[in-house]
Amino acid sequence: MSPSPLTLSSRDRKRFAGIEETLIEWYNMNRRKFSWRKKIRDPYEVLVCEVMGQQTQASRIEEFLPRFLHQFPTIESLAAAKQSDVIRAWQGLGYNRRALNLQRAAIALSNKPFPKTEADLLKLPGIGDYTARAILIFAYNKPVATVDVNIERVLSRLFRIMPDSQTMLPKHEILALGEAILPRKRSRLWHEALMDFGATICKKRAPKCGECPLYAKCKSGPVLIDQPATLKNLKVIKERQYFGQPKRIWRGRILKLISMNHGLTEASVLRHLKHSKGDADFKQFVQEVLRALITDGFCIRKSDRKYYLA
DNA sequence: TTCCAGCGTG
């Protein structure tokens, strides 16, 4: 899945020469200090770190990664672990499916050389375009480009005039742009710089154009600098509520209940949830959630009619 | 209450 090669316009190329140097300089002074950013990186640790990073703010990884790696120090140990222990180790991080997929990936990788190509990484469950490339970049400093939402924002705004803080270039254009400007000898450093810059200066909401070292070179800066933090006319999609909470919250609570008890009947689950008894609709809803947790591979119901972590 | 942020499925 290589992006179509793109030749930067000579104008863009000229502008970029200064951008690269300024951004790296900014990064050297202002980078976020994370424990996993060490000189030598174990591919397995990069894999875990990147999966934890999916849909999750980097600061929250700090809390979970060391503990997880202590508990599952190698691919083989994760592959051999009880799934219930992996789920428990993931509790609080969110998107629990990632834990299941990560262990499945570990099983697939167990006792084999760690993959070094995008195609091989993409075969793993839970590894998509972004993560496959990110692993190659952070584990091996491989000269490929990857685009997360931070990089998407930074490149869109820098190279094209974005009408507001929400609008971005199409994904394939950004990837092509990313490939075109990639400093191929320092892919890892460059991507970390782009991400940190996007997370702290070129933020989604209320970007700090006033203190941006690239302001003079940024196409969108003049548009974004005075934009109010909250945009009107942008319709907010409200999350559907079930009995006062989004379903994901109920799923999380129920999964946590099951993970903290050895065998729970449906009645016990209902009791723990402290919802008004005799609410038939709520009972049916909980049943649906329990069924889904089983379908999704988190739980099982044994012949004693009690629910357990799978 | 809103914000943040990739993958897999239908």
Place this chain on the structure above:
DNA sequence: CACGCCGGAA
């Protein structure tokens, strides 16, 4: 391509 998945922080 649209949607569901999680939970802490702002």
